[in-house]
Amino acid sequence: MRSSPPTSRPWFVRSDLRLALVTGLGAAFGLLSSIPFGYYIALTTAAVLSGSYGNSLRLSIQRLLGSLMGVVIVVIFSRGLEWPLPLGIGLAMASVRLLGGALGLQVGYKVAGNIVVMGWLVHSAEETTWGFTRLFWTAIGILISLWATRYVWPSAAIPSLHRQFAAFIDAIIQDFSLEVGRLEADVPTRLSMQERRERRSQLLTKINAVRVLQATAQVELGVNPEMHPLHRLWAELELLLSQLMSVLDGLRGLPAPIQSPPAIKTLHHEEAQVLRQQIELLSRLAALLRQLDPGAHQSLDLVGLKPLDHSLAAAARQMTTNLENRVGSEALSTVPTARMRQIVQRSSLIRHGASVLHDCLPGMAGSQPVTANR
Template sequence: MDRQDLRLAVCVGLAAGFGSISTVPDGYYLPLTLAAVMVGSYGGSYALGLQRVICTLLGGLLLLIAQPAFTGLPFPIGLALMLGLIRFLGGCLGLEAGYKITGMVVVMGWLMQSTAVDGWLGLKLSWTALGVVLALLTLHLFWPSTAIREHQQAYVALLELQREALLEQQRLLLQSAGVRLSPARRKQRHRELMRALIQTRATRSAALLELGANPYAQPQSHLWTELERCCAAIAGCITALRALREPFVAVPALRELHQAEAHLLADAVALLGLWQDALNRNRAALLPDSRSDDLEASMERLRSVERDLLVQDELPEALDPFQQRQLARRLLLCYQIGAVVQRMQLRWQELMITNKDPWPAPP
């Protein structure tokens, strides 16, 4: 049993005890609402609880307004028409859950005496609303677990794996002997990276639900989309770098080039660390001084070293065609990593300008 199951069991038990000792009738609706609404995340529970209240209201309105029009019909026909009307109105209102609640309200109210329907509907709605409020308070106060925070932590874990992989490539560029991973270890690291990337995508829907009714109008959703693209591109570059042969550190003419590549990767790792710090905070925003100037300088230095290297006549003699392709491939991948990280950094800052405080504090 995890902590969410324990939280649900404790809260439902307390709600059942409170409902049983309460002098207000129909107290069993309170634990039933808690058990149905507490789905784990605050946003999911809020959406589900809101629809539960709406469906209860819808069932009560249909019972009070439409039932008198169907009383002259046979009971099976009238009830079937009422349930069809529930389905039609629920589709028009865009309800995704709670049709059973609306139907239950209608069926139970239909079978009750007309004099008792008004009081029962008020009690049902009151207990339902109280259960939703208690569920949200419980998720806020008792082992809070928000989908936005979980989504951000998934990105933090993914960025940590990518930082480790880039640091591994940096060490390989500086001293290749005994640094390159074995094929089995490379395959394991690749699987870990892919699982972390899949985990970020799996937690996206719940985080978007927690943003509210129109999540795509908020900068957070755009930032997550851009960050996912950036991490996917970096993951592809890391996989391609691991597939290359060891760098040619024994060739004196290439040492400066490899040092420039290592410096670029180190600056990219530094920016990934700043992103992790931003995502770990309640209000994830980059610090004002967290710019990509160092990364830009590293990319310019690498271009300068590359230009100097291309004019040397002895380079084609030191490397065969396969080694030259390997050298060009590694150089291109380093440029790609630098460009992807720099573009994401600029995009993040643009979103901060669009909304000074785009990240809501977790409930």
């Protein structure tokens, strides 16, 4: 069995080029500045500038806390306590490890230890000035790094996730359109078992791809991503699409509608009208997710969906009312009980799809997605 050829890897990616560019410019700025120790700006950008904003923010917090802790400890132990060097530096390093563990630092305590050793042994004559100057350059380097992750070849994970959600909504719309065609056809046909399984498998593949990309995009949200408004948006979208998949499964499992007597045909056309309005609302939502203009569309304009939502809810209520008024009437007296049960079930599924949209929209309204153009 022939082995597959190894995957070719590029010599560098955009994030590597960004790191080299930003670090070089930062070093030039620091060295040209009249403030001493400007090279620490390059050391900071090289340490915290990563491929995503979330990772850079996490590393920046670690480095800033570690630097502050190291400066405070070296000043206290070298200037305040004035212990012998072996004892003082040993206790200072132990304090760094203890406080670093208490603060939950994973890499920041290494920076603190480096500052303690350098400040005590190399900059002992000016450790206070050196320490706070290093803090200044560290803060400048962190700001430059966070700015670069946003505006210099930024990560496309979040916009890609929104486009994936929009593509999944398009697939849902396509399946609902097939149901509309069945409800309006004079002689509708039911999908075969194989076709129903294939369509369900396609939707499952799409939603699994969305979940994988969502895990990558969540890194972009920084510390405590669960508290970010975008996390709520994605949770509401996933809940909405999962429930709409269940509605489609239920509709596909029902027998093909029969357009007789005329009262039943009228009911089916009312159901088709509700689905059409649901498709219109979903199409508008997909279009909003695809809008990636950072200047004009910093958040989803879900206010514009309210008229569509109100119209959909009114149509669903009217459909349910008309069905309730016709059940048991003389016009439907010849309809078998089993078939009537299927009609009620189809109407209930369509009404549930409308209510799911109505319930999820308020949760999406509280989010502000990062829609940077790529």
